[in-house]
Amino acid sequence: MSILVFGRTGQVARELQRAGMVTALGRAEADLSDPAACAAAIHVARPDCVINAAAYTAVDRAEDEDALARTINAEAPGAMARACADLGIPFLHISTDYVFDGQGEAPWQTDDATAPINAYGRSKLAGEEAVRASGANAAILRTSWVFSAHGANFVKTMLRLSETRDALSVVGDQIGGPTPAAAIAEALLTMAGAMTSGQPGGIYHFAGTPAVSWHDFAAEIFRMVGRDVALTSIPTSDYPTPAQRPLNSRLDCAALATDFGIEPPDWRAGLRAVLKELGI
Ligand SMILES: NC(=O)C1=CN([C@@H]2O[C@H](COP(=O)(O)OP(=O)(O)OC[C@H]3O[C@@H](n4cnc5c(N)ncnc54)[C@H](OP(=O)(O)O)[C@@H]3O)[C@@H](O)[C@H]2O)C=CC1
Ligand SMILES: Cc1cn([C@H]2C[C@H](O)[C@@H](COP(=O)(O)OP(=O)(O)O[C@H]3O[C@@H](C)C(=O)[C@@H](O)[C@H]3O)O2)c(=O)[nH]c1=O
Numbered sequence: 080m081s082i083l084v085f086g087r088t089g090q091v092a093r094e095l096q097r098a099g100m101v102t103a104l105g106r107a108e109a110d111l112s113d114p115a116a117c118a119a120a121i122h123v124a125r126p127d128c129v130i131n132a133a134a135y136t137a138v139d140r141a142e143d144e145d146a147l148a149r150t151i152n153a154e155a156p157g158a159m160a161r162a163c164a165d166l167g168i169p170f171l172h173i174s175t176d177y178v179f180d181g182q183g184e185a186p187w188q189t190d191d192a193t194a195p196i197n198a199y200g201r202s203k204l205a206g207e208e209a210v211r212a213s214g215a216n217a218a219i220l221r222t223s224w225v226f227s228a229h230g231a232n233f234v235k236t237m238l239r240l241s242e243t244r245d246a247l248s249v250v251g252d253q254i255g256g257p258t259p260a261a262a263i264a265e266a267l268l269t270m271a272g273a274m275t276s277g278q279p280g281g282i283y284h285f286a287g288t289p290a291v292s293w294h295d296f297a298a299e300i301f302r303m304v305g306r307d308v309a310l311t312s313i314p315t316s317d318y319p320t321p322a323q324r325p326l327n328s329r330l331d332c333a334a335l336a337t338d339f340g341i342e343p344p345d346w347r348a349g350l351r352a353v354l355k356e357l358g359i
């Protein structure tokens with residue numbers, strides 16, 4: 080099975096290249112700010128399946144770059160999905176917990192109403208809609224709080240800050256599931272195999288378990304690495320950022336287990352593996 084991946088340097092893109100026999104297109108080969116070029120790349124490659132692992136992921140910056148975020152996160156995936164529909168091949172796309180408004184405490188179901196509260200989330204929701212409208216056999220995998228040894232993520236931010244600071248304040252009222260990029264790659268490859276054999280896609284959730292606050296995630300990072308950082312749990316109101324973030328990011332992952340046999344990963348095992356890879 081030949082799999083074409085958009086994205087080469089990103090967290091999930093790297094893990095896809097490590098886990099499977101895939102052809103990865105970096106920004107130089109396919110720039111998502113040019114949706115037609117992405118569609119053309121699919122027609123040239125004629126793969127059995129396409130996975131989009133590239134996205135505009137700078138949540139705060141998106142507030143000022145709404146149009147660019149929309150082109151990359153919505154128009155480009157839409158064009159990719161339509162190319163896959165033309166070729167009759169499956170398309171797998173990654174979305175986010177940030178399509179929800181974060182109200183309540185119940186884990187979000189795949190068919191719960193979406194209502195993004197920031198520009199990144201709105202661009203990702205528009206991407207979901209473009210993919211669903213394409214007519215392709217498409218899967219949209221919503222995940223959250225992605226971390227790996229590479230790229231920019233909360234684990235690496237905490238480790239970096241702890242080198243120069245012995246006290247940190249981290250929000251304790253945003254709750255979600257940290258998700259290892261390697262587990263997302265594995266899930267996508269399993270889904271790609273099943274969909275290439277005819278299984279229908281749909282919207283699915285996939286996040287690490289158990290759900291925690293960013294503060295408790297940070298505490299576990301420092302506990303595992305044995306760094307003595309004085310951590311204070313603060314409310315979101317004490318950590319102002321350009322983009323508003325949802326308080327409740329819990330994702331109900333049951334459908335993916337039922338339909339594809341993929342269970343949510345324990346993020347603590349994933350964290351241990353990432354710290355080992357970082358040599359800590
Ligand atoms: N990170 C997270 O916490 C979460 C991510 N997601 C979703 O998961 C998916 C993968 O995210 P993740 O691996 O963390 O992403 P990263 O932020 O690690 O990487 C983003 C990737 O997209 C590429 N990219 C960005 N802009 C363009 C462009 N114009 N043309 C071509 N490539 C581009 C980047 O390339 P370059 O290096 O050249 O910039 C990079 O390879 C995305 O769909 C994201 O929305 C969902 C939930 C949480
Ligand atoms: C650095 C730092 C962050 N924070 C807070 C800010 C924020 O609420 C939370 C996490 O910070 P980040 O900048 O990593 O969060 P963010 O980049 O918004 O992470 C999101 O990225 C996008 C792409 C997604 O799709 C989401 O699932 C989610 O992973 O921690 C603190 O409270 N103290 C700190 O010292």
Ligand SMILES: [Mg+2]
Binds near residue numbers: 231
């Ligand atoms: Mg970020």
